[in-house]
Amino acid sequence: MVKKIRRIPKVVKKLYRKDFYHEPGTLPGTIIIDENADYPTIYLIDYQPNKFIRKQVETPEECIPYLDTQSVSWVDVQGLGNKDILERLGKVFELHPLVLEDVVNMGERPKVEDYEDQLLIIARMVVPKERICGFYSEQVSFVLGKNYLLTVQEEPEHDCLENVRIRIERGKGIIRKQGADYLAYTLLDAIIDGFFPVLELYGDRLEELEEEVIFKPTRQTLQQIYQIRRELLQLRRAIWPQRDAISTLIRDRSELITEDVRIYLRDCYDHTVQVMDMVETYRELSSGLMDVYLSAVSNKMNEIMKLLTVVSSIFIPLTFVAGIYGMNFNTEKSPYNMPELNWYWGYPICLAVMAAIAAGLLFFFWRRGWLTNSSGIKSD
Template sequence: MISKIRRLTKKVRKPNFPDFYHQPGTIPGTLIIDEDAEAPTIVLFDYNQTNFIRKQIATPEECLNYLDTESVSWVDVQGLGNQDILQRLGKVFELHPLVLEDVVNMGERPKIEDYEDQLLIIARMVVPKETTCGFYSEQVSFVLGKHYLLTVQEEPEHDCFDSVRMRIDKGKGIIRKNGADYLAYALLDAIIDGFFPVLELYGERIEELEEEVILKPTPQTLQQIYQIRQELLQLRRSIWPQRDAINALIRDSSDLISEEVRIYLRDCYDHTVQVMDMVETYRELASGLMDVYLSAVSNKMNEIMKLLTVVSAIFIPLTFVAGVYGMNFNPDKSPYNMPELNWYWGYPVCLALMVAIAVSLLILFWRRGWLANFSSIKHD
């Protein structure tokens, strides 16, 4: 059983560590660009309480006219497939080489770093897949300035910022009445809230697996359990350091985060803790499903062995009777050598005796309760 589990789990285990890493001896500030990365798309949002501008810009230098204004400028970069544009973007925003390295190189741990006039926030965003189970996971980097916010994402296809974009576009809520720090909070809150739809899907999958494990466990069920455990581990690695990062924003003093926004960040922190509790609960349920699976398989094996034992117990006396009359003793040599072989009704009497023995044993087993299926569970 253990060797079978190992063979099945080898099919579903995937590395949870990032593919982007520095080779030993790499110069600090080196940018690692994936060959398959899409070309960057830069979208500018500039707004205040009365005015709003949204446009796609071709070069990073076009952002210069908006960074020193009193309005809030959100520069959203999606895609990391052009190193030249990324380096020019770093010059426009006067990013430290290590900041640009953390922003561009994926696989960074969620964290907060204060660079006096800029605040670097690394977060991880998850989005549920549309057609299959699972989720997309990508790094989102924030560079917060006094009147601007730079965000960098891996891919343009998946993000959870549409609700924030709509609130800016329609002027809903208080987002256009506040500064760039409130915008950073709104985006972080959208990232944390994006975990809940993913966890809801896992809750439904675990409920389905619980029913399947009890009623009809299969090797495919075991593979799904291990797949869920691995994916929940990825979620845990994403949300756990994110909680510490948000806590650092609340606890540490920074001129870029106002006291009003810190109050909102407390609510974001509470949501993070709630996500962590749900992840831990589902991980425990997934681990418990493995024990239930092994118990169900063991019960099924016990039922098979019980059936075979009953069949064997019934045929043992029948085999004895058949073996006795299969002995080659000559009745002509002695009157004690199986005289019933010469009876007129000898053969029917022997068969009737064997049937009577089998029926008697079945009645005996039934009265003792040995024929009951103890492992069956009625499903409403």
């Protein structure tokens, strides 16, 4: 029996909403179906240099006539909400039980596995959210055969592969002159390139937070920095094994991938390295912003404490003078006479002396530079 063992933390849950793992002792090849998953929709694209077919099929068995032809067939399954359809899909494509398990169960680490006449590729696709900093993340599985490519997506709503479909339909480039391995490369390249718009959003947001941290840091600023660091960590966890997977495709000599396509995969590998560099750079920037935030808050607190100390220092001598003249001792018969108590102008003179002391202290503090905001941080 397979069951959900634990809930994913709130931040991670937004990125990997269907991340499950098996109960210890579960049989290999067991399929986990999420009760909230979308019903599978199967799309078929079959093409040659002078031929193109794109349609939605109702059952997996409708794809059988296209699998043994010389044309390239791309079967795209969107949604994982029906176990029967997925098992029938495995029979149509003669998938190994472990392949079907990896394809259906979300949360797999990006990887490449060779099954002689089939090549399994697990990738993670990210799509930026509109108008806000963040992204949707889902697993995309590839099963590459001689003349066909099976892709399985977690959700149909978030997809960065539409441009590839348009290129095939309109015959742009050389994609319709190449085999299924070139189609797999094209889709992988589109998935890797999908990381750049997401990282661009994070770059813009980090610039805004940098100004906010320096001039007006708040508790919400710290929360946003922490959230960005967590999300950048998820991006790093997605792109790092993806780089290793593409490196495996280049290094291993699978018969399903030609030498010409391996050359293109090198460019895809370079893109993954660029994405990794950007992710690491933004993570360092976010860590630096957190240090700057803590320094800014500390400097702001120091300025407040300095202001309070100055005010206290001014009132200390004033309190001393007021305390002396507030004792009201009758000293007429005492050798320690306090004649100021009987002066006609004693009260205003005392106030004038206290004002002069306060002004003198303020002038002294100003000359020493203690009244200026040396940190340059504006207080609320």
